[in-house]
Amino acid sequence: MTKRVDNLKVVSNKILTEDFCVLKLESDQKLPEFRPGQFVQVKADRSPGTFLRRPISVHDVDIENNTYSMLIQVLGKGTESLYKLKPGDYLNVLHPLGNAFSEPVMNGKIVLIGGGTGIAPLLFLGKYLKNKGFEIEYLLGFRNKSRVILVDEYSSVGKVHLTTEDGSIGEKGFVTHHSVLKSQKISMIYCCGPDPMMHAVADLCRKNSIICEVSLENLMACGFGICLCCIVDTTRGNVCTCTEGPVFNIKELKW
Amino acid sequence: MTKRVDNLKVVSNKILTEDFCVLKLESDQKLPEFRPGQFVQVKADRSPGTFLRRPISVHDVDIENNTYSMLIQVLGKGTESLYKLKPGDYLNVLHPLGNAFSEPVMNGKIVLIGGGTGIAPLLFLGKYLKNKGFEIEYLLGFRNKSRVILVDEYSSVGKVHLTTEDGSIGEKGFVTHHSVLKSQKISMIYCCGPDPMMHAVADLCRKNSIICEVSLENLMACGFGICLCCIVDTTRGNVCTCTEGPVFNIKELKW
């Protein structure tokens, strides 16, 4: 797929919480084809002091309307400026970037595990898999009830299980302790979230011989393979997360 | 007068031409008292890459409504971001800065000469002098007819004479060649405009023993006397334009 730079128009900016929002963007040219797991590099140029682009996952794609959306969590100045965008504003993006999640090869339960902003790519992935005839379930972890977002959206794609650190909704504790991971035979797990969560999920999968793909959020300068800053140590040596990833099978990772 | 930093709200932004606009700003605190000739330092923080504040003259003051206005000419990235401000936006300013024009001491004709964006401080000055009972006339120079702005506003304060470089309106040529400067006895000239214009006006005043004050637009970093970057060579040595000026009697200047 050819990568390119586009000026996208903000169709809507749905504020979810004081630090989460969903931006819907449209292009006046035909959008490139996106695969689940891919990301884009966004220019946060309304934020003085933001120099590099910011990597953001493709959260949802609407081919018919030539739009796609991003789930943004405000972390610093760049994401803050994205949070403040209004319909009609423009956003300069470099897309599409990265590899994609692979299709499940074995039969059995498929679980998509997400934590915090890591749930972003899993909506697109879930819809894609459902479309291909796979049945999926979500296991989403949040800090507490007030930080739970988008359950309705994800529920329309697959059953949603929740954990919160304080047990204010769903099961209490970390995702890896959720009963759904014990009750049934799981063949494949897709995971995106904070590093400790992905490590815990990877350990669990290794122990139980579950195929597992994780999506990494390494610091990136370019996003398309020319700076070599985003590397992760794999069985093949250091590779770029932005071109060989962000999705990796845990077998490859030297975690 | 105590200097301070304020967040002003944009009441209106009147677009005059493709590179000139008038911003009207209000404060939720009582504005400081401004004297004609003073300026403010504006933070153009919507413009990535603009590091320092930008000096802008006080163009007009409305004490009753607690507002003042700025006449902006787009020159580079900072002024461009000011041009794009919309009602409701906020602008961070440091004010009031600089000295002020002095009152005319002799009887006789008083002419306020401005060129391009240099006309900015002369509206406030004209209104102030008129209020004090002085009769003034304006001599405003522009490149050509399409660049002539705000004649109605200035006409309400004093008679307006125009020159354009191509003669498309008013007299053709530079301000110093305008007939009004020859016809009558002039006692005092106030001038603000491009350097060559101020030099020509100063020469003419020296030759004809006219008292003359000019307002300089030196490059400034701070605007309140701590960086020593904005100096001009005077009979007293190098002095700061931002504190000892921007208004100087030409007698002091070593031009």
Add this chain to the structure above:
Amino acid sequence: MVNLKVNIGDLCFKNPVLTASGTCGYGPELTDFFDVSRLGGIVVKGTTIEPREGNAYPRMAETPAGMLNAVGLQNKGIDYFEKHIYPEISLFDTHIIVNVNGSTIDDYVSLSERINRLDKIPAIELNISCPNVKRGGMIFGTNLDSARDVIRAVRAVYKKKLIVKLSPNVTNIVDFARVVEEEGADSVSLINTLLGMAVDVNKMKPVLSTVTGGLSGPAIKPVALRMVWQVAKAVKIPVIGMGGIMNATDAIEFFLAGASAVQIGTVTFIEPDAPVKILEGVEKYLSEKGVSDINEIIGYLIKQIK
């Protein structure tokens, strides 16, 4: 309550936030915006024996996240300072430090002797790093032997706290810091500005009258932090860090890297109350982190990385 007191030898600063020379005037220029007596110290404008007019206009250029200046030590000289400025600023309840400059070693020595006599000045900052003068300044600060000579000569006559301010325009900043320590100075401050240049492509000429000038502001912060870290690892005297500090977070980066105090420079041009805002921010950070004494985080990275 967080302890913010830091020491240079037996000279105690009530907190580690100072203004940087040439970016705060003499102090009174800032009193409209905040009470300068709240700061740990004020390092006043570069001072010379004789009055100086400085360089010709234009003296500054905006650059990406920074600025170039070519002021060139414009000041009214020590006589004027002593007579007209000193009486006023010695009333501030904070340490006043004079930034000492000269073209020759004799200049530095006579000025230091003069200032040694001023009761209310507990320290001088020996500026061997000004890039904007033809003679003296950076020439002393970029040659180890000259640096040693001038420091030694001043140390011999100046009895209070001697801080030496280094130029970043050198291959090995640690060598210079070691000379400062060896010659018995009490503290080293860094960095002065990086030598830079700007060109006006429309006029097809340099922006500055002097062609080159000193680069300051956030652009230079990574270089400043690196040098503070290198120097703090190498010498035992306290290090005063500066270069591009815009907010409390930046200041804390310097403390962690090894600075016992920081100086606030260019940001004051944009936010006149920045020094006091930074002071407040540092205090807030420490209490949020549960650190009761700033000295616990000074050089934290050095202890951590061996």
Add this chain to the structure above:
Amino acid sequence: MVNLKVNIGDLCFKNPVLTASGTCGYGPELTDFFDVSRLGGIVVKGTTIEPREGNAYPRMAETPAGMLNAVGLQNKGIDYFEKHIYPEISLFDTHIIVNVNGSTIDDYVSLSERINRLDKIPAIELNISCPNVKRGGMIFGTNLDSARDVIRAVRAVYKKKLIVKLSPNVTNIVDFARVVEEEGADSVSLINTLLGMAVDVNKMKPVLSTVTGGLSGPAIKPVALRMVWQVAKAVKIPVIGMGGIMNATDAIEFFLAGASAVQIGTVTFIEPDAPVKILEGVEKYLSEKGVSDINEIIGYLIKQIK
């Protein structure tokens, strides 16, 4: 029609806009965005004899108007380059220049010999300025004797155009440029990155795995321009300028200051088509100014200021 051709000795570049090493991959990575054959040249990634994994993650930190990197010469080595990369990139209709690195003089020499045999590589850029490796790199570029030794050794075996890339982390850049010229190199390129550092105040540790890294981007442009100007005044061989060039205006500043060509670095991470946009902008500037040959403005400031 404006002439954009510039020369390094008898090697003619169709225009003076090149990509900078380590910021453009090998060229093919950019073909989605523009036709790289339009550029004057492509300086490929830093290459070593043996394959290298580079430094541990994290390798980068954003800084005000710039970034720090600590890549550390990750590359697959000369064998892989010769077999898999060279055949593909030698098809580009532009000069391919290899950025040559090593830990020892022998490394540099053997690599240069190998590359001397590659027909479609008309020049190498000897990188004695990488700040991100423990051995070699900047150590050669910050010591005059070592610099001389490595340049002399490489010059003895490398018969095509030899460009030497200098480190800005030195007291006197002109001394190094003179050595480059004296040892018979054909051109000098500068600047490589400034040594810098960033600290994460929340984690209370350095951002980079290597603590320090190389600062690039617009933040360093004033320093780069100053050094290009100093060097261009001092040597007769052509100077290739780089450091923080973001747009055509920046590039023109370098030409006016004395650069015969420019390299486009960090900006390509943000705007992948920046090199070609800059080329177009330079051409536009020249025709608007009525300049028919780029060589007329190269070093214009040097002729103007005596």
